Structure formats: C-alpha cells, structure tokens
Amino acid sequence: MKRPVLKKRRILRIISIIVPLALSPLYAQEDTRIKPDVVYGHKHGMALTMDVYQPAKANGVGVLFIVSGGWFSKWAPPEKSIGHFRHLLDTGFTVFAVRHGSSPKYVIPEIVEDVRRSVRFVRLHAGDFKVDPERLGVCGFSAGGHLSLLIGTASDNGDPNSKDEVLRVSNRVAAVVAYFPPTDLRKIVTPKNPFTKFFPALGFDPNDVNDMSPLLHASEDDPPALMIHGDKDFLVPLWQSERMCEALKEKGVDSELLVIKGAGHGFSGKDAERAKKAWVTWFEKHLLSTKHAPENKPQIK
Numbered sequence: 001m002k003r004p005v006l007k008k009r010r011i012l013r014i015i016s017i018i019v020p021l022a023l024s025p026l027y028a029q030e031d032t033r034i035k036p037d038v039v040y041g042h043k044h045g046m047a048l049t050m051d052v053y054q055p056a057k058a059n060g061v062g063v064l065f066i067v068s069g070g071w072f073s074k075w076a077p078p079e080k081s082i083g084h085f086r087h088l089l090d091t092g093f094t095v096f097a098v099r100h101g102s103s104p105k106y107v108i109p110e111i112v113e114d115v116r117r118s119v120r121f122v123r124l125h126a127g128d129f130k131v132d133p134e135r136l137g138v139c140g141f142s143a144g145g146h147l148s149l150l151i152g153t154a155s156d157n158g159d160p161n162s163k164d165e166v167l168r169v170s171n172r173v174a175a176v177v178a179y180f181p182p183t184d185l186r187k188i189v190t191p192k193n194p195f196t197k198f199f200p201a202l203g204f205d206p207n208d209v210n211d212m213s214p215l216l217h218a219s220e221d222d223p224p225a226l227m228i229h230g231d232k233d234f235l236v237p238l239w240q241s242e243r244m245c246e247a248l249k250e251k252g253v254d255s256e257l258l259v260i261k262g263a264g265h266g267f268s269g270k271d272a273e274r275a276k277k278a279w280v281t282w283f284e285k286h287l288l289s290t291k292h293a294p295e296n297k298p299q300i301k
Contacts (some may be wrong), residue, residue, distance in 0.1 A: 031057075032053055034053055034078050038050050041118075041166065043114070050098045050118060051078040051081070051096075051097040051178040052129060053089055053094065053097070053099075058094050059093065061093050061132065061287045062131035063094070063095050063136070063137045063283060064096045064137070064173070065140060065144070066096075066140035066144035066145075067099050067100075068100060068111075068140055068141075069141060070198070070201070071103040071106075071143040071199060071202075073101070073102040073103075075099060081257055087280050091284065092138075093287075096129070098118040100147075106201065107201050109204050117166060117171075118171040120170065121166050123170060137175040141236050142179065143181075143201075145177075145180060146178070146181045146182045146214065147176050147178050148181070149214035152214070152225055153214045153217035155174075156170065156171060157170045160169050176223055176224070178226070178229070179227075179229070180236045181244070183214045183215040183240045183243065184215040184243065184244075186209050188202060188213070190202065202209070214258065215244050218248050218251050218253070220253065224253045227244060227255075228257075228275045228279070229260065230263025230264050230265065230271075231259050233263070234264065258275065
C-alpha cells in the first residue's frame with residue numbers, strides 16, 4: 001500500500017493550523033498578567049520577542065512554548081492566544097510564548113540560535129519573572145517540537161567570555177514536551193531536497209544536518225522528554241518520535257511516547273484534551289520539584 005502523497009495545498013493548510021496560535025476564542029484574563037512583546041534579543045536590526053503569561057497563583061516554574069510550525073513563526077495578539085496555554089496557566093506555570101526568526105527568511109541553524117537565546121534570556125531574568133531558572137520546561141508542536149528537543153539534547157553552559165550577558169548564560173532546560181516532532185533530518189536535508197519547496201528553512205547546508213537532528217544528540221544527561229504523536233501522521237511519520245524515545249531510553253533518560261490512535265498531524269476534540277492532560281502531567285512530574293534540575297554541561301554535544 002502506497003503512502004498518501006501530501007499535496008501543496010494540504011501542507012499549507014496544516015502549517016496554517018499549527019503556526020499562528022491566533023484563532024482561539026478570547027478567555028477571561030483577570031487571573032493572568034500578560035507582558036506582550038518582551039524583547040529577548042535583536043537580529044539584523046529587528047527585535048526577537050516573546051509574550052509572557054503570568055498566572056495569579058504561579059508555582060515558580062517557567063514553560064517556554066516555541067511558536068513554530070514548518071519553522072514559520074508568526075505574531076498574534078497575546079490575548080487571543082491565551083486559550084492555547086490555559087491548561088498550563090491553570091496549573092500555575094508561567095508561560096513564555098517564544099517567536100524566532102521565521103522561515104522563509106531564516107534557515108534552521110539560524111533559528112536554533114534564536115530559541116537557545118530565549119532560554120538563556122529567561123534564565124538570566126528568572127528573578128524578574130519569578131521563576132526558578134533550574135525548573136524550566138520547553139515545548140512545541142511539529143517544528144516547535146523539533147526545536148524543543150534540540151534545546152533539550154544539544155545545550156551548553158554559555159560562553160563566559162562573551163560580551164553579551166545573555167550569551168554567558170546556560171540554555172539548559174529541565175523537561176521537554178514535543179508534539180509530532182521531526183527528530184532526524186538526514187533523509188530530508190539533501191543537496192536536491194524537494195521539501196524546501198514547502199519548508200524553506202530546510203534549505204541549509206546538508207553538512208550541518210547531524211547538528212540539527214535531536215535524535216543524534218541523545219545522551220545520559222538530557223532532560224526527561226515526552227513525545228505525543230498520531231499514528232496516522234503522514235507529514236511527520238510516527239517513527240520520528242519512536243526512535244527519539246528509544247534513543248533517550250537507551251541513555252537512561254526518562255522518556256515516554258503517547259501515541260494518539262487515528263490522529264494525523266494535529267489533534268482535536270478528545271484527542272486534544274488527552275494530549276493536553278499528558279503535557280501538564282509531564283511538567284508537573286518533572287518541574288514541580290528540583291529532582292530533575294539541569295546540571296551544567298561543558299559544551300554543546
């Protein structure tokens with residue numbers, strides 16, 4: 001049986017669903033303080049920004065959500081996106097919705113440096129945000145899941161000699177949740193890569209593909225990671241999460257894979273609620289204590 005071929009229109013439709021985080025209904029915000037467009041860096045004269053959502057009953061834990069689908073990262077009014085984080089906010093997590101330099105302008109290696117910087121920035125200013133720098137989680141959907149896992153598996157302690165105070169800080173996190181993430185890019189980043197037609201961020205030097213594949217960075221000091229994936233996902237096949245989970249377990253890292261039966265690249269209804277519950281439970285398990293706080297690493301792996 002042949003695998004279904006994804007047409008361009010269908011791919012663009014999937015991206016439009018995953019990327020914006022902008023079409024949810026408005027929620028009451030009396031219990032959440034929103035700090036929009038917090039600048040965590042600059043790039044080619046432009047600001048890199050994140051929105052910060054602080055619940056009234058915060059538990060001291062910070063969660064970075066990487067706003068990315070197909071490595072496109074779009075701005076949306078934060079008051080309209082709050083519904084996507086309600087399950088985290090209601091649990092007391094402070095949420096940082098991070099936007100990166102977006103495709104098609106930037107390719108993945110450039111994007112990775114942005115999201116790493118966002119973690120460094122939150123750690124540096126943890127006191128201002130009232131979160132514990134040693135209890136940070138990172139999460140995302142699709143490309144956002146890929147970037148989250150790359151943060152988790154390929155981090156560093158910062159450059160003590162940098163003139164930029166942000167770059168002197170570690171980008172380690174204590175837990176990861178990734179929805180349907182690409183984890184091994186070796187088969188799709190090639191000299192004649194057809195996927196760049198739909199995903200321009202994949203158009204980077206193929207010699208760098210190993211560095212951009214979380215699967216190849218699994219090691220014993222990685223943070224606990226949960227992958228959530230549909231078994232009918234024909235854009236990012238289930239094996240991408242299966243192999244990532246296996247690689248982490250082989251290194252002794254607490255890792256789990258929740259397979260949503262019959263689901264494709266995105267969840268709705270009961271499937272979405274099940275995934276959200278698992279997402280919150282994972283962060284509660286690994287971030288509400290300091291048991292899994294990250295230890296320093298000498299360098300990027």
